[in-house]
Amino acid sequence: MELEKFVANFAAQFDETDASIFTAETKFRDVEEWSSILALSLIAMVDEEYDVKLKGDDIRNSQTVNDLYEIVKSRK
Amino acid sequence: MAYLNIPNVVVRGISACVPRHIDENINYPMEEEDRVKLISSIGVERKRIADKDTCTSDLCFKAAEKLIDELNWDKSEIDCLIFVTQTPDFILPATSCILQHRLGLSTECYTQDISLGCSGWVYGFSSIASLLFAGGGSLRKALLLVGDTTSKVNSKNDKSTWPLFGDAGTATALEFELGSDGLKFHLASDGDGAEAIIIKDGGYRNIISDASLVSNFFEEGISRTNLDVYLDGMSVFSFAISRAPQSVKKLIEKFEIDKDSVDYFEFHQANLYLNEKVRKKLQLEPEKVPYSLKNFGNTSSATIPLTMVTELRDKLKSKKLSHISCAFGVGLSWGSVYFNTDKIVCPDLIEY
Numbered sequence: 001m002e003l004e005k006f007v008a009n010f011a012a013q014f015d016e017t018d019a020s021i022f023t024a025e026t027k028f029r030d031v032e033e034w035s036s037i038l039a040l041s042l043i044a045m046v047d048e049e050y051d052v053k054l055k056g057d058d059i060r061n062s063q064t065v066n067d068l069y070e071i072v073k074s075r076k
Numbered sequence: 077m078a079y080l081n082i083p084n085v086v087v088r089g090i091s092a093c094v095p096r097h098i099d100e101n102i103n104y105p106m107e108e109e110d111r112v113k114l115i116s117s118i119g120v121e122r123k124r125i126a127d128k129d130t131c132t133s134d135l136c137f138k139a140a141e142k143l144i145d146e147l148n149w150d151k152s153e154i155d156c157l158i159f160v161t162q163t164p165d166f167i168l169p170a171t172s173c174i175l176q177h178r179l180g181l182s183t184e185c186y187t188q189d190i191s192l193g194c195s196g197w198v199y200g201f202s203s204i205a206s207l208l209f210a211g212g213g214s215l216r217k218a219l220l221l222v223g224d225t226t227s228k229v230n231s232k233n234d235k236s237t238w239p240l241f242g243d244a245g246t247a248t249a250l251e252f253e254l255g256s257d258g259l260k261f262h263l264a265s266d267g268d269g270a271e272a273i274i275i276k277d278g279g280y281r282n283i284i285s286d287a288s289l290v291s292n293f294f295e296e297g298i299s300r301t302n303l304d305v306y307l308d309g310m311s312v313f314s315f316a317i318s319r320a321p322q323s324v325k326k327l328i329e330k331f332e333i334d335k336d337s338v339d340y341f342e343f344h345q346a347n348l349y350l351n352e353k354v355r356k357k358l359q360l361e362p363e364k365v366p367y368s369l370k371n372f373g374n375t376s377s378a379t380i381p382l383t384m385v386t387e388l389r390d391k392l393k394s395k396k397l398s399h400i401s402c403a404f405g406v407g408l409s410w411g412s413v414y415f416n417t418d419k420i421v422c423p424d425l426i427e428y
Contacts, residue, residue, distance in 0.1 A: 036309065037117050037349065043314045053318055053378055056272070056310035 001050065001076060006069045009049055012043045024066040046072055078411075079330050083258035085205045088217075089249040089421035091143040092385040092408040093135040093373065094124040094242070096427045099227075101239045106297055114239060117346025119388070123242025123373030126225040132163045133171050133178075135245025135428060136221035140179055141344050142423045143247045149217060150340030151179070155213075156186045156218035158204045160196035160377050161235035162406070163225045165190060175221060186215065193273070194344050194405025197222045201248070202261045208252045220248040224376035229275055231300035235292070237307050240347060242373035249421070262327040263411035264319070272311040273406040277302035312405065313350050320344075320404045321357040327400065336412075338364070339400065340388060344403035345369045345379035354402075379403070385425055392422045 003024055011019035017033045028034055043054045052075045062068045101115050115121060159172040172187035192199050198274045204220045223245030230237045277288035288302045328335055340365050343351055348369055355365050366387035375382055380401050384392060395419045404410035
């Protein structure tokens, strides 16, 4: 799986935040629009696009988009 | 592989009872903008809350009495009672024995408690149908009593649980009938997610102590004791959006069910955001997927029979219908059932 595509899929979950601000190093919790609902939409995206189940702790223990990418990649 | 195909069992009626007291989520103390977002994503505007003297068994008792009455059943022919709950009257004895006596059923009655939450109606349905089948006619009529008063184990200061859960008790009446179509099930479990929904203290792993009673602050809007339900919403969501549709698909494939011919798909009412993901994943039309979430919230194991009573009552009474019901949650535990109903008895929602 590709990091670039993962970042794009990640960014697509946000409605009000410009997708161009997202990189692998973005600390997603610092993005103003981040919320518990957005976390759910992210989990749904990972389930649909990668067929991987993220747990609550995976999200709570991750800081950057890349952290989540590594988790998803390791479970592919 | 837990697939079951159980002939010779029919559903005769379904009833539900909720407490009178209505708790409006619009009054839940949090910042207005956040509250509006929360209510629209979970889809719960209000729910029923039992008072301190009302137990799950009281709600189920009322539901059962009304159902037996409208069915015109002779109580001496009820040979089996299963009570599914995670909020029993006591740690011991089993509440099903208390209900057998309270309902005036025969002492020759088979009774049993099952400790399951959200998946409980589907699981209890599989157990009671298996018993009726195995009895070969010696168990004539049976009552499946299912519900929870989750409000008793929710912290009012926990926004991740209090606005979501409501209280309800239900009764499903089944009968042995040689040659009937019967019921088809897929059932599954995954204890790897045991801590995703848990009450940590008060059992025998962590016996109740003074510390169990202390309210702990976790973050803004989330305080609870270790005797309250902890819910890891993200983990449960992740589990449910994959396992629920998968279970329905397995059921359909295994038993070669014509999906388009199914009249209604009743899902456990977890929360609207999650349920809509599940519905869309299975490509089901909204008309076939009823919801009772808005007015009753997530009533744990009671959601499916409660939804049938509140949303499908007239059709259940007047038509022959085919159903797939799918329930999922605490355990983790999940399953699906395919069954038919033919003009069953379905009393109006009871308030107690």
